[in-house]
Amino acid sequence: MNIKKTVLIAFGLAASVTGAQAQDWPSRPITMIVPYNPGGTTDILARLAAEAIAQAVGQPVIVENKPGAGGVVGASLAAQAPNDGYTIFFGNNATNVVQPLINPAVQYDPAADFDGIATTADAASFIGVNADLGIETLDEFIAWLGANRAMYGTAGVGSMGQFTAELFLMETGTEATHIPYPGSNDAIAAVMSGEIAFMMDPVVAQQAGSGRINVIAALTPERHPNVPDVPTATELGHDVVISGWFGVFAPDGTDPALIAAMSAPLQELVASDSYRAQVLSMGLLPNYRDPAAVDAVVEQDLETFGRIRDAAAISIN
Amino acid sequence: MQRVTGTRRLVAALTSQAGLGAILMFVAAAIVFSEASGLRLGTAAAMGPGYFPVILATLFCLFGVLLLVEAWRRPRRRIDPGPLGPLAVALGSIVVFALLLRIAGGAIAIAALVAVAAMAERGRSLREIATLIVVIVALIWLVFVVALDLQLAMLPPVFLP
């Protein structure tokens, strides 16, 4: 299979020498940079997207994992890549919104250096509270937060979990102390053991019904099909909706026709039953956004998350 | 045991095994201190990122002093750096690999590594080196590229735009 890959690349190179024009795009394989290790959520989604694009455009889409520094390494490479439609990037709201906001070492501008192609899924966050506290509903939780010195866990400074919790605390006028852990799984173990009181993260959903953690609300626009019994915060009268997303980007200035050609197969992919089933089983929500909508969600999230960052003084330096 | 005193003993102590070890400790302490000086110390309840480095740098100083004591007592334990030529060649072979991998591809980079590393031993024929290169490149290709599907381009990517 790799001999094949090599040969394909060789053919592609020969073609590129003769001059690549938009009309004969793609005349050689497309590279998709994934800024995380193979096997993780982003990587799995990226490979599904790569396959869909490859089938539609008739050239292989080769996934290249460039992990490091919370995705910044891969995103930096992609931002500097030529905008000829042969290098695309599978990012998420960490690489294209949060890191540029909080990490001064980030050199790229998420709005100016990337053009959105499509999003393929959203992450759904839930509020999980240690079961021994006996808190069953959102109102009880907010009342309890007002009366106690609470601590919440996250996957680190500047993680989605911290932004989510800080937004929730801001909107409900409550307070809690942030305790960072190396990852979501370490934090959820700490909620289970009672070291900390709660966390707001997608992994919480897996603990629904475990008896150790009460999942009291979803922070999504609608209920998640995996845990239909868990109400959304909006239903309960607290308008806290925040979610991460995953999607494909091209370096700034890529021909809009090429972007449209790669976006269309992703729209079909997200609509397909098998994709929906798989993405739901991963605890995510399938969600396609067209190129304009991707750019809009980046702009809008930069504003929202920037506001949370300033209010909660979140930064890494 | 002849008694050596004064400056000669000090020089001997500092260039002994323990003496050089002490110098290593003080260098480490200096590096850690200089970085920690720019970091917040914080309080016990909210310890800053500089707290641990300062403790570690202090420990380095302590070990440095202990090693100096040892050096003063045993200035005769010399170091044996071994042959430096082959050492430089071995390190150089890795440098050559790192410089070549992205511009010339895996096969050429590995071949260069093997060729340079082979120079560390005298009396090799060209044929021996060529055989080594072919065998090793083939093995790496089979194991890492064919079997494990790693992202290791063996061919030169020079034509890429």
Place this chain on the structure above:
Amino acid sequence: MIDNLILGFDTALTASTLFYCFIGVSIGMFIGVLPGVGPLAAISMLLPMTYYIGATDALVMLAGIYYGAQYGGSVASILLRLPGTASSAVVCLDGYEMTKNGRAGAALFLSAAASFIGGSIGILLMAALAAPLADFALRFGSQEYFMLMALGLVAASTLSEGSAVRGLAMVVLGVALGLVGLDLTSGTMRFVYGQFELMDGVSLVASAMGLFGLSEILANIGRSERGAPTARITLRAMMPTRRDIRDSLPAVLRGSAIGSFFGALPGTGSTIASFFSYASEKKLARNRAQMGQGAVEGVSGPEAANNAAAQTAFIPTLTLGVPGDAVMALLLGAMIVHGVTPGPQMLTNTPEIFWGLVASFWLGNLILLVFNIPMIGLWVAMLRIPYRWLYPAILVLIVIGTYSVRYSLFDVWQLLAFGLLGYVLRILHFPTAPLVLGLVLGPLMEENFRRSLMLSDGSFTTFVERPISAVMVVIVIAILLAQIVLPLVRVLRRDPAKPAEES
């Protein structure tokens, strides 16, 4: 439990499951032998293919890669002083010495047998006590983790030959190198100097391979007739003696206990377990005086420990739904994709998968043992290749292995730096094993220490207020007094006029 095990073996012994188990452990063994390439890469590569096979078969295969890698990891450690996996780095110390003494075969045999016993004990604990062990693991909060790491670092000073001062100095150097990167608690970059690649910290693979494997080559190269292991292999040298087995057995049991404990604890695992086992053998082994010079306990203890840990690591993943490391997180993801929900409900909802996995683990270990013994002859025959041909190949293997972890040339430069550092430390007679342990434990120690104080609002008494933590405080103080302060006082009091004894 008997009924459950019958159910488990019923599942695991079907032809297809057995086949996937075999495939999994073979791949695991293979990638374990290769330095740098870990189970994470292999599992993520095979994960998409498993969507087309049944849930049990898929999980059995992917899990097989995980624990199979532990078996393979020690091979390169013993033969070439090249840690195949970080968890077998400590096996280099005595395993490679045994090879230099012409006893590579015996070392490999003991390593395979110890791995099997360690793995089996881990599996047995998982079958009998999964739920209580998981509950126990949850009682370890930040304070207990901190004390555990402190215990490990104090014990590490005893890890190598020579003075405690040099051992401790290397522990501290390791902890200092562990500071590099993003500080988890405050979100501050430390010692990064503008390099993106350093934000995730110093590479453990590059450091272990540089300090052990590369520095060994640097020390041997150009002196072909020296250092490199010669192959005078007789049949007798292939097999461990009766005495080896007698000496190893207690080490294997101790290692299994240590490994089972650390495996069940999320966030720690086989690497930490193998170091703790080595440190305890240093004190308890019958041949403790020979530790570091080819003592059998230095191979069999840590090997039992890392394999036991690889099995009990499934306990928090399966019973709590909380994976203890990155590979387990990947396996958890695979389970969810296959519609299996790990957690307390797994035993009631899908008992055939839980018990099928348990049974397959044991069958996988059996396959690995049967697989490994005949391989010993082959591995040892490799040592007959003259060193002048072998070392360029080893160099390439080290470099490619390091590079492939995250396709980073920066890691190759790190490897180079660590190789040079290892060489300098060797000349200065500093032990390198404590450095690697410091690098592994340091970040955990700092993070848990600072978190403990955040949780207690700055009160240091938090460490003695919790029972498990308090017990460990007492142990650490006792070790510090006995191991470090007393000898230090003795050294400082010693009359410099008297001839100093060599260590």
